[in-house]
Amino acid sequence: MAPQPQPTSVFVLDNGASEIKAGLATASSPAIYPNAITRSRDRRVHIADELYTECKDHSGLVYRRPYEKGHLTNWESEKAIWDRVIYEKSGIKPDETAFILGEPSAQLPVCSANTDQIVFEEYGFATYFRSASAFLVHENDQNENLYLPSIAGDQIEIGGDQTTKKNSKLRKSDTTLVIDSSYSATTVTPIIDDKIFYPGIKRLNIGGKLLRNYLKETISYRHYNMMDESYIVNEVKEQCCYVSTKFAEDLDLCKKLSLAKNPLAIEYVLPRASAAGHVRSRTEQSDPDDQILILANERFNIPEVLFNPSDIGVSQAGISEVIMQSLQTVPDRDVRALLLGNTVFVGGSIKFAGFQERVSRELRSLAPDDAFLRLGFPDDPITYAWQGGARLGQQKMKLRSLQVTRKEYMEHGANICLRKFGRPSKVATTVDDEY
Structure with missing residues (x-):
């Protein structure tokens, strides 16, 4: 037939x-x-x-x-x-x-x-x-920088985590480690020989929803009652929060300085009928009708939960440790090396400023010294x-x-x-x- x-x-x-x-x-x-x-x-x-x-x-x-x-x-x-x-x-x-x-x-x-x-x-x-x-x-090979170079006939120079190819033609890899940090959770999924390796799937129960709710509770306790304002708080989170690459130093700075002198503090104008919410420059002239939300250590304390869930009582490892736990389930050492060499991050929670630098540094410290580490961050995750x-x-x-x-x-x-x-x-x- x-x-x-x-x-x-x-x-x-x-x-x-x-x-x-x-x-x-x-x-x-x-x-x-x-x-x-x-x-x-x-x-x-x-x-x-x-x-x-x-x-x-x-x-x-x-x-x-x-x-x-x-x-x-x-x-x-x-x-x-x-x-x-x-x-x-x-x-x-x-x-x-x-x-x-x-x-x-x-x-x-x-x-x-x-x-x-x-x-x-x-x-x-x-x-x-x-x-x-x-x-x-894994199927999306539009960005060749996310994938491993073809081994045959290639001359590869490796300096740190950067790779330069000479006279080589990139091909789509059949092995990819996908980290999806989205709304409900952060999931690590190994794909080997173009198939999902299900024993290696690991889930960290922290995503955009938990971070938004955590920020909502923090703002409601310290500033205004915004427990019913999920949409607005989510806008605040996306516009104001970032991942700190020197968390202890930033936290100490916020403790020592007042909000007026703190370079990390930011002013967010809450939305009203005639204007949308937005980040306000300190030199901008204020409107007497504006409600101003000033955030300092909240900006980096919220995304920090992705890396240290125990800060809010979640008994799970951080995102970098979960990635390594997923790799440990792969029986073949060589395949684990290939996964580290072709790791792709997607999802809304990776868009925080500083996320790439922080996760790259942590994975470099956790991975074997001789491992070739390549992390892909799409322009539109x-x-x-x-x-x-x-x-x-x-x-x-x-x-x-x-x-x-x-x-x-x-x-x-x-x-x-x-x-x-x-x-x-x-x-x-x-x-x-x-x-």
Whole structure:
């Protein structure tokens, strides 16, 4: 029997707990939608991007998110959001479209199975491929600096962590260590021989949501009561916070100096009806109607939790130690070296100023002395996984080998998705402790 023709259009959706990145594989960039249903003070309900287009007052917003602790648990809400994204905003016809879906690496199998059922039985997509977003990151080779050079015939000069190639042609590596520090958690996912190595997946239960809530509590205790202002505090976090590369010194400086003399202190003008919130220069003339939020050690204390979770009582290792714990699960020492040489960071939480320098320094101190350490930081870590899905969508033969068609699903049921997308039943457990 001749194979069914591949749909001409491919729709890629990276389903993050905070934001959905969606669009046709032929698009240059995805549209980004809040993965939430919100209710404003006037009791109007806003689905996905209506939060930006129709909601005028972002104060006191109440959120309902489909994800709980990184797992897709509320399909009633998610379907309402997907309906808007797929039908109203994208305008595609599912029965004529191939669908590529990215989900969190540590997603519960039952949540993934529910997703498979919704995709085929509610939307009726022609073909479907579900994958961890980390695999889509691995697929994205648009930035050659993120990948290892081809070994054959290359002359490589290594100075510290920098690599210079002479007369070499870069190729996409089949081994990648993906660190995704996103809304719900930070997940480390090793990909070996173009396949996810599931025993190596490690999760640090700290992400953008926890950092925002921690900042919200800190501000409410020290300054204004902002416990109901999730949207505003998230804006403050993104505009004001940074990762300190000399934490003890910065903390000591904040203790010694008053806010007026502290060079690390920053003034944030809280939003009001006539103006958006923004960072204010100290030389800027103040408006008597402005409410000023002055932040000093809060700016670096909040992101510090990524590196030292015990500061707030979370009994887990920091992000650098979790990365090394993930590597320890890989049996082959040489493969561990390849993973260190091709490590990619994505997710909104890596956008803090100072993050790259801090994590590079810590990993250098934890890695073996002879290890070649290359860390990749995409220009746009939010959409990088979607870009990988879009590239996969343009490789028709490869996508055909990975996907499940609607006809196959109707004939074999959910088992066909389990066989193609599910985790392997047997995994290696032997670990070489020398690395």
